[in-house]
Amino acid sequence: MSNLLEVHSVSKKFGEFTALNNVSISVPKGSIFGLLGPNGAGKTTLIRVINQITMPDQGHVLLDSEPLQSYHVKDIGYLPEERGLYKSMKVGEQALYLAQLKGMEKREAKKRLKMWFERLEIGDWWNKKIQELSKGMAQKIQFVVTVLHEPKLLIFDEPFSGFDPINANLIKDEILRLRDEGATVIFSTHRMESVEELCDHIALIHKSNKVLDGNLMDIKRNYKTNTYEIGIESLNNTNLEQELKSKFQVSPAEFKTLGDELKVHIKLSQNETANDLLSYLTTKGQVSHFVEVVPSANDIFIQTVKNN
Amino acid sequence: MNYLPLIIKREYLTKVKNKAFIIMTFLSPLIMIGLISVVAYLIQMNNSKVRQVSVLDESGLVQHIFKDTENTKYTILEGITLENAKAVVKEKGDYGLLHVLKIDKLNEASKNIRFYSEDSPSLTLINSLGNKIEKELTNINMHRMNVDPEVIETSKISIDIAQESFSGKKTSKVDSGTKIIFGVIAGYLLFMFIIIYGNMIMRSVIEEKTSRIIEVIISSVKPVQLMLGKIIGTSLVGITQFVIWIILGSVLIVVVSLIFGIDIAQMGMPQQEIIEQAMQGSGNDVEKAQQFMNAFFNLPLTNLIIAFILFFISGYLLYSSLYAAIGAAVDNETDTQQFMMPIILPLILAVYVGGFTVIEDPHGTVSTIFSFIPFTSPVVMLMRIPFGVPLWQQGLSLLLLIGTFMATVWFAAKIYRVGILMYGKKPTYRELIKWLKY
Numbered sequence: 098m099s100n101l102l103e104v105h106s107v108s109k110k111f112g113e114f115t116a117l118n119n120v121s122i123s124v125p126k127g128s129i130f131g132l133l134g135p136n137g138a139g140k141t142t143l144i145r146v147i148n149q150i151t152m153p154d155q156g157h158v159l160l161d162s163e164p165l166q167s168y169h170v171k172d173i174g175y176l177p178e179e180r181g182l183y184k185s186m187k188v189g190e191q192a193l194y195l196a197q198l199k200g201m202e203k204r205e206a207k208k209r210l211k212m213w214f215e216r217l218e219i220g221d222w223w224n225k226k227i228q229e230l231s232k233g234m235a236q237k238i239q240f241v242v243t244v245l246h247e248p249k250l251l252i253f254d255e256p257f258s259g260f261d262p263i264n265a266n267l268i269k270d271e272i273l274r275l276r277d278e279g280a281t282v283i284f285s286t287h288r289m290e291s292v293e294e295l296c297d298h299i300a301l302i303h304k305s306n307k308v309l310d311g312n313l314m315d316i317k318r319n320y321k322t323n324t325y326e327i328g329i330e331s332l333n334n335t336n337l338e339q340e341l342k343s344k345f346q347v348s349p350a351e352f353k354t355l356g357d358e359l360k361v362h363i364k365l366s367q368n369e370t371a372n373d374l375l376s377y378l379t380t381k382g383q384v385s386h387f388v389e390v391v392p393s394a395n396d397i398f399i400q401t402v403k404n405n
Numbered sequence: 406m407n408y409l410p411l412i413i414k415r416e417y418l419t420k421v422k423n424k425a426f427i428i429m430t431f432l433s434p435l436i437m438i439g440l441i442s443v444v445a446y447l448i449q450m451n452n453s454k455v456r457q458v459s460v461l462d463e464s465g466l467v468q469h470i471f472k473d474t475e476n477t478k479y480t481i482l483e484g485i486t487l488e489n490a491k492a493v494v495k496e497k498g499d500y501g502l503l504h505v506l507k508i509d510k511l512n513e514a515s516k517n518i519r520f521y522s523e524d525s526p527s528l529t530l531i532n533s534l535g536n537k538i539e540k541e542l543t544n545i546n547m548h549r550m551n552v553d554p555e556v557i558e559t560s561k562i563s564i565d566i567a568q569e570s571f572s573g574k575k576t577s578k579v580d581s582g583t584k585i586i587f588g589v590i591a592g593y594l595l596f597m598f599i600i601i602y603g604n605m606i607m608r609s610v611i612e613e614k615t616s617r618i619i620e621v622i623i624s625s626v627k628p629v630q631l632m633l634g635k636i637i638g639t640s641l642v643g644i645t646q647f648v649i650w651i652i653l654g655s656v657l658i659v660v661v662s663l664i665f666g667i668d669i670a671q672m673g674m675p676q677q678e679i680i681e682q683a684m685q686g687s688g689n690d691v692e693k694a695q696q697f698m699n700a701f702f703n704l705p706l707t708n709l710i711i712a713f714i715l716f717f718i719s720g721y722l723l724y725s726s727l728y729a730a731i732g733a734a735v736d737n738e739t740d741t742q743q744f745m746m747p748i749i750l751p752l753i754l755a756v757y758v759g760g761f762t763v764i765e766d767p768h769g770t771v772s773t774i775f776s777f778i779p780f781t782s783p784v785v786m787l788m789r790i791p792f793g794v795p796l797w798q799q800g801l802s803l804l805l806l807i808g809t810f811m812a813t814v815w816f817a818a819k820i821y822r823v824g825i826l827m828y829g830k831k832p833t834y835r836e837l838i839k840w841l842k843y
Contacts, residue, residue: 167627176621177617179828180620181617181621197411198411239621
C-alpha cells in the first residue's frame with residue numbers, strides 16, 4: 098500500500114521553543130490515521146505544516162509523492178480544533194465563499210452544498226445567520242465545508258467536540274463513508290474510544306518528538322503482555338488462589354459475572370501458551386471466563402507518555 | 406492561485422450590506438445637516454433679539470452718533486446723575502448703559518468712557534460701540550487740528566501687490582487662499598480616511614480572529630493575500646461611503662437652505678455689524694467670485710489630481726497595513742491602544758506641520774523635509790502641491806513613500822501571519838520583533 102502523505106524529519110522552532118523535533122510520519126492511502134499526543138505536544142504545529150500554514154525549519158512533506166505546493170491546498174480539507182465561522186454572514190453565502198477559496202466553481206459548489214445540506218438534514222439553514230445557530234449546528238456546517246471539495250486528504254482536529262452522541266455518530270459514519278470512497282483521513286483527538294473505533298494507523302507525539310507509530314493492531318501486539326483474565330469456580334477459592342500463585346504470576350482482577358468466581362489476571366512467561374493454562378485450569382474447577390488482555394489505545398497512550 | 410478578487414468582493418459586500426453601515430452612511434449626513442441647521446437657527450434667533458442700550462453722554466460730543474439699527478436700539482438719557490441712570494436702566498431691564506464723562510483731552514478719552522451692564526456684555530457690541538466713538542472723536546480731533554477729514558479720506562491709497570513668478574505666472578492673495586483651501590482639504594481628507602477606515606480594517610481582522618474562522622481561511626489562501634484583500638475591500642467601502650456622503654450632503658444642504666431660508670454662506674459671520682464691516686473692505690461679490698474662479702484655474706490641476714490619487718493611495722496603504730498588523734497582534738479592541746500611539750503620532754504631526762508651517766511657508770526647510778519623510782509625506786506633500794512643487798521632488802517623495810509602503814506591508818504581513826494564530830496574552834513590542842523571525 099502506497100503512502101498518500103509522507104512527512105520527512107520535520108523540525109520547527111518558535112524562538113527558543115522547539116515545537117517539532119525531527120518528526121517523520123507516513124500516512125497510507127485510504128487509511129484513517131490517528132495523530133495522538135498530550136496537550137501541547139506539537140500535533141497542531143504538525144497539522145499546520147501539512148496545511149502550509151506554518152513553514153518548517155527543516156524537513157519536507159510529500160503529498161502523493163510530490164513536494165507540497167500551493168496548489169495542494171485544494172487536495173486537503175482541514176477542520177481545525179479552533180474553528181469558527183463569520184457570525185453575521187448567512188450560512189449559504191459563507192459556505193459558498195469557503196468552497197470557492199478551495200478552488201471550486203461557484204455553480205458546482207452550490208450543487209454539492211445543496212446535496213450535503215439535504216443529506217445532513219440542514220437544508221432550511223441556507224439563509225440563516227451563523228449567530229442564530231447553536232454550536233453543534235455550526236459544527237455541522239464546518240464539517241460540510243471541510244469535505245465539500247472532495248479532497249484526497251482530510252484532516253480533522255477533534256471533530257466530535259461539541260456534538261451530541263447522535264450527531265457525533267452521524268459525523269463518524271460520514272467519515273467512514275468518505276474513507277470508503279477513497280479519501281485518506283488524519284484524525285487528531287484525545288478521545289481514545291474513537292481512536293479504537295476508527296483508526297487503523299496511529300502516531301503518538303510527545304514533547305515535540307514522535308515516540309510511537311504504526312499499524313494499531315501491530316502496536317497492540319507489541320504491547321500485549323501475554324496476560325489472561327480468568328474467572329474460575331472451585332470448592333475453595335482461597336486455596337486455589339494460593340496454588341495458582343505458586344505456579345504463575347498472578348494479580349487480582351475485577352470484572353462483572355453472575356456467580357461467585359475467583360477472578361485473577363495471570364501473566365504467562367514466553368514459553369507458556371494459553372492452551373497450557375486453560376487445560377491446567379480445567380482440572381481445578383469450572384472456567385467461566387477466559388480472555389486475553391489486549392492493551393487499549395488508552396493504556397498504550399498513558400504508558401508511552403509516562404515512559405518518556 | 407489568485408483569490409484576491411474573491412476576498413475583496415466578500416469584504417466589500419459584507420460590510421456594505423451590514424445594517425450598521427447602511428444606517429451610518431445615510432444617517433450621519435442627516436445628523437450633521439440637522440446639527441448645522443439647529444446652530445444656524447439659534448444664531449439667527451440670537452441675532453433677531455433687540456438690545457436696548459442707554460447712553461448718558463455728559464460730554465455731549467458723541468450722543469448724536471448712536472442711530473438705531475435692527476438689533477440695537479439706543480435711548481439717550483439727559484440731565485440725570487450716573488447713579489440715577491444706572492438705577493433707571495436696571496429697572497427698565499435694558500441691556501446696558503454707556504456712560505461718557507466730560508472729556509478734557511481727546512487723546513485720553515478712553516479713561517472717561519465706561520459701559521455698565523448686568524452680565525459681561527457681548528464683545529461684538531462693545532467693539533462696535535468703541536469703533537463708533539473712536540471714529541467720531543478722531544473727526545473732532547482733526548477739526549481741532551485744522552485738518553479736513555475729507556482730505557484724509559480722499560488721500561488714502563489702497564495697495565494690492567500683484568504677484569508674478571519668474572516664469573511669468575500671475576498670482577494674487579486670493580490665489581494663495583485658494584491654494585491653502587485645496588491643500589488643507591486634501592490633507593485632512595487623507596487623515597480622516599486613514600483614521601476611519603484603518604480602524605475598520607483592524608476591527609475586521611480582530612473579528613476573524615475572535616470568531617476563529619481564520620485558520621480555516623489561511624489553510625486555503627496565503628495570509629498576505631487575505632490581508633491585502635481586506636485592505637483593498639475596506640478601502641472600496643470607504644470610497645463608497647465618502648461618495649454617498651458627498652452627494653447626500655450637497656443635496657441636503659440645498660434642500661435645508663431652501664426650506665428654512667438659512668443662508669449657509671453667511672453662517673460664519675453671525676453679527677450684522679461684522680458683515681457690514683466686511684462689505685466695506687472688499688469689492689463686490691461678483692468680482693470676488695471671478696477672482697476665485699481665476700485662482701481655481703490657476704492651480705496646477707492635472708498635477709494636483711494625479712498627485713492626490715498617487716499620494717492618497719500609497720499613504721493610505723502604508724497606514725492601513727499597519728492597522729491590519731495591529732489587529733492581528735491582539736485579541737480584542739481594548740488591547741489596541743498601546744500599538745495605536747506610534748501610528749497616530751506621525752499622522753497628527755503631519756497635520757500640524759501641514760496646518761501651520763506649510764501655510765506660512767510652503768517651500769521652507771521644515772515643510773520640505775516633512776514632505777519627504779514617508780509617514781508624514783502623504784499629508785504634507787498634498788498640502789504643498791497646490792503651491793507648485795517641482796516634479797522631481799514629488800517623484801522622489803513618492804518613491805520613498807512606495808518603498809516604505811512595501812517595507813511596512815512586508816513587516817505587517819509577517820506580524821499578521823504569526824499574530825492571527827496567537828491567542829491569549831497581549832504581545833509586547835519585543836515579542837512582535839521576535840515574530841518577524843518565525
